[in-house]
Amino acid sequence: MNxxxxxxxxFEDGGYxxxxxxxxxxxxxxxxxxxxxxxAKEALEGYVISVLEKGGNLPEASTITSIHAxxxxxxxxxxxxxxxxxxxxxxxxxxxxxxxxRAEKAxxxxxxTLQESLYKKLGITAIVTA
Numbered sequence: 001m002n003x004x005x006x007x008x009x010x011f012e013d014g015g016y017x018x019x020x021x022x023x024x025x026x027x028x029x030x031x032x033x034x035x036x037x038x039x040a041k042e043a044l045e046g047y048v049i050s051v052l053e054k055g056g057n058l059p060e061a062s063t064i065t066s067i068h069a070x071x072x073x074x075x076x077x078x079x080x081x082x083x084x085x086x087x088x089x090x091x092x093x094x095x096x097x098x099x100x101x102r103a104e105k106a107x108x109x110x111x112x113t114l115q116e117s118l119y120k121k122l123g124i125t126a127i128v129t130a
Contacts, residue, residue, distance in 0.1 A: 001119050003048050004079040006064045009036050011072055020078070021067055022059050023047055037076065045080035053086065058124065083115060 009018045016036035020026040020043075028043035030036035051058060069075045093114070095103075103110065119125070 001083055001115070001124070002079055002081050003044065003058070004077050005044060005061045006067045006075055007040050007044075007078045008067060008069045009033070009040070009074050009076065010070075018043070018078075020044065020047075022062050033074075037078065040078045041080050044078050045082060045085055048080065048082055049086050052082075052124065083112070 005020050005022055007018050007020050009016050015029060015031050016033065017029040018027060018036050018040045020040075023044075026043055026047040028036065028039040030039045048058060064075050064077060067075045091114070093110070103113075
């Protein structure tokens with residue numbers, strides 16, 4: 001699942017630091033613009049996984065047009081994919097034989113499909129919509 005939040009990147013004392021206005025306490029830093037974006041992605045992923053593992057909910061993501069950076073700063077979207085993050089557990093499921101056979105014939109990834117369905121059922125979304 002792709003998670004997207006806007007961030008504000010600031011240049012200060014020869015380096016960059018980044019904040020996520022929607023995510024209290026989520027910050028990152030880096031020496032270059034490219035490094036701050038990469039580090040912000042890691043910070044976002046860690047923050048999101050931590051909130052979800054504790055049973056919390058993610059706040060709705062703001063649009064980038066509602067984020068106002070000061071002169072010399074820049075706003076950008078930062079995204080991370082949490083599909084392969086965190087600890088994994090194995091689950092067994094029971095399906096009608098005909099459904100399983102059709103899904104296998106269609107080369108459907110059962111784990112991916114179950115994850116997508118669970119994200120949707122649990123209302124876990126943070127993808128910005130304009």
